[in-house]
Amino acid sequence: MRKRLIYVGLATLALSAMSASVVAASQADIDRGKELAFSRKDGNCLACHKMDDGKLTGTIGPELANMKTRYPDRNVLFKRVWDETQFNPQTVMPPFGRHSILSKEEINRIIDYLYTL
Amino acid sequence: MKTILMLGLSLSLLAPLSAQAGAKEDFQKIYSEAKSTHDEAGNFKWTTTASRLSAARSAADDGKYEKAKELAKQALQLAKESVAQRKNQAKVWQNAAIGG
Amino acid sequence: MPRAAKTILVIIGAVLVIPSVLAGVNPEADRKAAVEYFKQMFPKVPLKEFVNGQYALDADRRAQWQSLQDFPPYEFAVAEGKEMFETPFANGKTYASCFENGGIGIRQNYPYFDEDKKEVITLELAINQCREANGEKPLKYKKGDIASISAYMASTSDGKPFNIRIPDDPAALAAYQNGKKFYYSRRGQLNFSCASCHVKNPGKWIRADLLSPALGQPSNFPVHRSKWGELGTLHRRFAGCNKNVRAKPLPAQSTEYRDLEYFLTYMSNGLPVVGPSTRP
Numbered sequence: 396m397r398k399r400l401i402y403v404g405l406a407t408l409a410l411s412a413m414s415a416s417v418v419a420a421s422q423a424d425i426d427r428g429k430e431l432a433f434s435r436k437d438g439n440c441l442a443c444h445k446m447d448d449g450k451l452t453g454t455i456g457p458e459l460a461n462m463k464t465r466y467p468d469r470n471v472l473f474k475r476v477w478d479e480t481q482f483n484p485q486t487v488m489p490p491f492g493r494h495s496i497l498s499k500e501e502i503n504r505i506i507d508y509l510y511t512l
Numbered sequence: 513m514k515t516i517l518m519l520g521l522s523l524s525l526l527a528p529l530s531a532q533a534g535a536k537e538d539f540q541k542i543y544s545e546a547k548s549t550h551d552e553a554g555n556f557k558w559t560t561t562a563s564r565l566s567a568a569r570s571a572a573d574d575g576k577y578e579k580a581k582e583l584a585k586q587a588l589q590l591a592k593e594s595v596a597q598r599k600n601q602a603k604v605w606q607n608a609a610i611g612g
Numbered sequence: 613m614p615r616a617a618k619t620i621l622v623i624i625g626a627v628l629v630i631p632s633v634l635a636g637v638n639p640e641a642d643r644k645a646a647v648e649y650f651k652q653m654f655p656k657v658p659l660k661e662f663v664n665g666q667y668a669l670d671a672d673r674r675a676q677w678q679s680l681q682d683f684p685p686y687e688f689a690v691a692e693g694k695e696m697f698e699t700p701f702a703n704g705k706t707y708a709s710c711f712e713n714g715g716i717g718i719r720q721n722y723p724y725f726d727e728d729k730k731e732v733i734t735l736e737l738a739i740n741q742c743r744e745a746n747g748e749k750p751l752k753y754k755k756g757d758i759a760s761i762s763a764y765m766a767s768t769s770d771g772k773p774f775n776i777r778i779p780d781d782p783a784a785l786a787a788y789q790n791g792k793k794f795y796y797s798r799r800g801q802l803n804f805s806c807a808s809c810h811v812k813n814p815g816k817w818i819r820a821d822l823l824s825p826a827l828g829q830p831s832n833f834p835v836h837r838s839k840w841g842e843l844g845t846l847h848r849r850f851a852g853c854n855k856n857v858r859a860k861p862l863p864a865q866s867t868e869y870r871d872l873e874y875f876l877t878y879m880s881n882g883l884p885v886v887g888p889s890t891r892p
Contacts, residue, residue: 442819454817480803485608487808494593494801495586555868557860558801590801601797608807609796610649611642 420507428508431501438497438505443488447512455487462509469506476502535577543568543584549591556598561590637789639778639878646879650827654815663831663886665824669815673822677890686763686836686888689843693764696757701746707761710742719769719885723874724777725784732787732870735762736845753864754848759834763843766834766887774831774885776878791875794868795826800859806872821892830877832889843888846873 420428432438433449440446443455466472475482477492491497497505543565550561568583606612650662654669661668667677697707697715708714712721722735733741736758740750751758778784795806807826809818814825833846840848847869851861862868 451820452817453819455813484604485812487804487812489802489804494803495589496801555862556797556799559855559858559860560801562860593801597798597803601799605793605797605805608805608811609642609792610811611638611645612636 420504420510424504424507425511426508428504428506431497432505432508437501438491440505459509460512462512469510472506472509473502476505535581536572539568539572539577539581539584542581542588543572546584546588546591549588549595553591553594553598556594556601558590558594561587561594564590634782634785634789637785639785639788642792643879643881646827649811650814650825654825659882660884662825662828663880663883664889665828665832665891666822668828669825670822680890684836684888684890686834686843686890689760689836690763690767690888693757693760693762696761697764701743701748703746705746707739707742710738710745715765716768717772719766719887720772720774721776723870723877725779725781725787725874727779727781727784730781730783731867732874734847734865734870734873735765736847737865737870739765753845754851755840755842755844759843759845759848762845763834763888766885769885771884771886773882774877774880776874776881778878787871788875788878790868791871791873794872795875799854800857802857804857806853826876826879828880828883830873831880831883831886832891833887836888836890838890838892 429447430437432440432446435442440459441449441452443453444457444459445452445454446459462472466475476497478490479486479488480490480493489496492499492502546561546565546568550557550565553561564583564587568580568587571577571580571583647659650657651659657668664674667674700706708716712718719735722738723732725731726733736753739758739761740753743750751761778788796811798805798808809823810826810829814823816823830846833849834843835849836843845864847864850869850872851864854861
């Protein structure tokens with residue numbers, strides 16, 4: 396029984412991961428992602444990262460460019476936005492997902508947008 | 513077919529009423545847990561938790577219990593994260609300190 | 613009993629008296645390590661310059677700032693502060709009666725640890741204690757009259773090196789350590805500590821703001837910020853920083869903020885008082 400549950404769980408995980416990467420982001424998704432990334436009360440990515448056509452960008456984090464090359468695995472990028480402290484305990488990047496600053500859906504839209512950079 | 517439709521329709525009409533009755537109690541339970549968890553955060557309280565709590569309170573005062581319940585749930589989630597932060601920082605803050 | 617064994621027992625006894633959390637707490641070693649850390653981070657910046665925060669780190673910002681110094685926006689507040697400082701209370705006494713050297717040229721000794729009360733006394737707290745001892749109502753702590761009086765008192769200490777003392781008292785050491793813990797603990801939904809910006813990232817830009825180093829940080833207070841359009845106290849700034857990271861600020865002059873000021877000012881020992889000053 397338990398084993399079966401685990402299989403079902405794994406299958407669901409695999410499916411959701413696939414749906415995230417296989418389904419191409421629409422222009423609306425990308426636009427929404429940019430809006431969330433630039434907005435001060437949401438992602439506020441520009442506070443620390445130079446990116447795209449953002450003005451008055453900060454210099455704390457690296458420039459966000461060539462994202463597909465740097466993060467071929469979407470799940471890795473998702474996890475780093477979700478909680479960068481898991482990768483680098485001394486980072487100053489807020490754990491956007493773990494601290495409910497952004498929802499899962501919002502992080503996915505931001506990632507749709509990041510992959511256009 | 514018709515009966516099923518009718519049944520579905522009456523159920524959907526009834527649902528909000530019963531949900532509203534349970535929502536008040538649900539809200540009160542979740543709200544008080546959120547508030548005590550928020551207090552447990554001590555000097556690590558978050559402003560976002562505080563504003564969700566007061567939004568939940570005022571939604572409840574307006575009789576909007578479903579909305580109030582939802583906001584209280586969010587407040588509880590944030591409060592739990594702030595308590596986790598407090599506990600975690602008590603252990604790791606010195607890792608970042610000059611002089612240890 | 614052999615002498616060596618006795619000595620060991622005495623040492624063990626002494627160690628037991630000190631709470632275990634304070635074992636290894638060494639403020640002077642911390643301060644020296646901090647000076648070394650920032651010297652290495654900014655090898656071209658003379659030590660005393662750190663009191664100018666971001667202006668020590670960026671030539672353009674410094675030039676803009678210096679052009680404002682002919683008519684500093686806090687001048688009027690300092691004059692008002694002087695007048696209030698010299699005006700007698702209803703009982704005929706003045707602020708001067710409460711302070712060493714009549715309150716002139718003493719800013720660099722604050723905050724200090726009061727060994728009788730077992731707590732950190734900041735300059736603003738002492739100002740209000742003076743008022744209350746003379747039958748006057750206390751002032752609000754973040755801005756207004758208290759900032760003006762504190763600014764005047766700081767101006768009489770211009771250039772004097774900070775000289776914060778930590779007496780040989782476990783309670784004083786505990787207050788220092790409590791402040792240090794506050795400075796380095798991440799807070800708020802955004803998960804920033806004071807150190808996230810001011811130890812790890814000084815000299816970097818967060819949007820259009822240039823981050824200042826921890827060293828010298830309290831030296832320019834009270835400060836006139838263009839954002840405020842007026843003078844504000846150090847604790848007002850603490851509260852603002854906390855809010856920026858979505859942490860619920862603590863009350864001005866709460867034990868936590870006073871301990872934080874104690875730690876932070878101790879780190880700046882030897883650096884000159886330059887308050888009041890201006891910041892964006």
